[in-house]
Amino acid sequence: MHTISAISEPLNDDAVGDESTVADDGATPRGATVMIAVLVMSAFVMILNETVLSVALRDLTVDLHVSTTTVQWLTSGFLLTMAVVIPTTGFLLERFTPRQIFLVSLTMFSVGTLLSALAPGFAVLLVGRVVQACGTAVMLPMLMTTVMRLVPPARRGATMGTITIVIAVAPALGPTIGGAVLSSLSWRWMFLLVLPLSLISLAVGAVRMRLGGDTRMVPLDAFSVLLSAIGFGGVLYGLSSIGESGGGGQLIEPWIPIVVGVIALAAFVARQLVLQRGDRALLDLRPLTHRPFVVALALSALLFMCLLAVSSILLPLYLQTVLRTSTFVSGLAVLPGGLVLGLLGRPVGRLFDRYGARPLVIPGALATAVALWLFTTLGEHSPLGLVIGIHVLLMAGLGTMMTPLMTESLGALPDHLYSHGSAILATLQQVAGAFGTAVFVTVASLGTSHASGAPDAAGLHTAFLVAGVLGVLVFVAALFVRRPRSPQAAAKA
Secondary structure (H helix, E strand, O other): OOOOOOOOOOOOHHOOOOOOOOOOOOOOOHHHHHHHHHHHHHHHHHHHHHHHOHHHHHHHHHHOOOHHHHHHHHHHHHHHHHHHHHHHHHHHHOOOHHHHHHHHHHHHHHHHHHHHHHOOOOOHHHHHHHHHHHHHHHHHHHHHHHHHHHOOHHHHHHHHHHHHHHHHHHHHHHHHHHHHHHHHOOOOHHOHHHHHHHHHHHHHHHHHHOOOOOOOOOOOOHHHHHHHHHHHHHHHHHHHHHHHHHOOOOOOOHHHHHHHHHHHHHHHHHHHHHHHHHOOOOOHHHHHHHHHHHHHHHHHHHHHHHHHHHHHHHHHHHHHHOOOHHHHHHHHHHHHHHHHHOOOOOHHHHHHHHHHOHHHHHHHHHHHHHHHHHHHOOOOOHHHHHHHEEEEHHHHHHHHEEEEHHHHHOOOOOHHHHHHHHHHHHHHHHHHHHHHHHHHHHHHHOOOOOOOOOHHHHHHHHHHHHHHHHHHHHHHHHHHOOOOOOOHHHOOO
């Protein structure tokens, strides 16, 4: 038995509410729709908080009397915690009911937000961020798993399109909202404004989140948790160190935690392969035996490298370093692309429900590759409108691919592997983002014409060339996405 009953089984009143059952005509139950909306709202608030603090780091160094290297841990610590906790969500979603996980997740996030808002110094603020991250890490895999369990296959694409808004628009809006708050208020208001939203989500979820379901007494393998923490934490810390320093200036050489992390990950994988024979794995790796899941997973990794490294790192660097725009203007310049990425979520999801992934992924991959190569044509006198237009094209390409790939990857799995598949997908997104950031920042630093190593026009041009090669890989990988099966073949399967 698993956390949530399979969609083909009727849900009882306690599971989804007094008036909701799974409809025979393939419609989503009314109670399930409300619960998914609550989860989406909660995840949006939590993931928005992941990037909202990025523009406040300079103010925090002054207010808290710490160095720039130290204050960076408010972001790195958040991401490291996410990388450590997400691999355990497959276990958590089998061991506890979605209602229990939701209430604990939102409570932890709210407590962490309050701690951060009232923090008298850096140490308490860092603890608050770590507590926030513990709550955030569980929410997105739970949201994806719940959609796959409650929404009929014919409507999953449109619903997963909503999750694209959470994944893409929330991080894109974070720096813009943070800059707007800092223009007239102190950094504490970044948390004080989020706290009521999280408390409202918690209150609504406590009343409407009636999703129960059966749980399974899965034993917790403490050694797997330790290997996961060392492995994913070490790799992400090393990659983040490279990205933050441009390849130097660290107390610990970045390659050391990366090597330790890779060794721990190898041991973690070997242990999971043994434990999953008795359904006792912390993170079941059997989703990787399904070809459509692996193809979609690899493409998703490349997509998140483009999304986080190119859109969130290289482009703002180009705008501020080469075009000499202000922080506020550079934030506004990337906003249209982020909005396009989010607005495409549900329309693309509906097209996926009708035509499958391949007719959407291949054109999206072509648009992504073209946009990445167009970035290599930018120079010191390029008009801002052209930069915004290329970025919108990039986001449109990514938006055409993201929803189909998420739905395709999880839809290829049997229902009892949804929770582990979503955990693998979310973990890879974190690692791919950190890896992309490290690679592109290092390339930009090595290609610079300045002795200081600070990225300039030459270095950024080199980094955009590497991004163009990445775009070609995206297009080639998209060709491996299979054509959708006929309804007769799907029914037979």
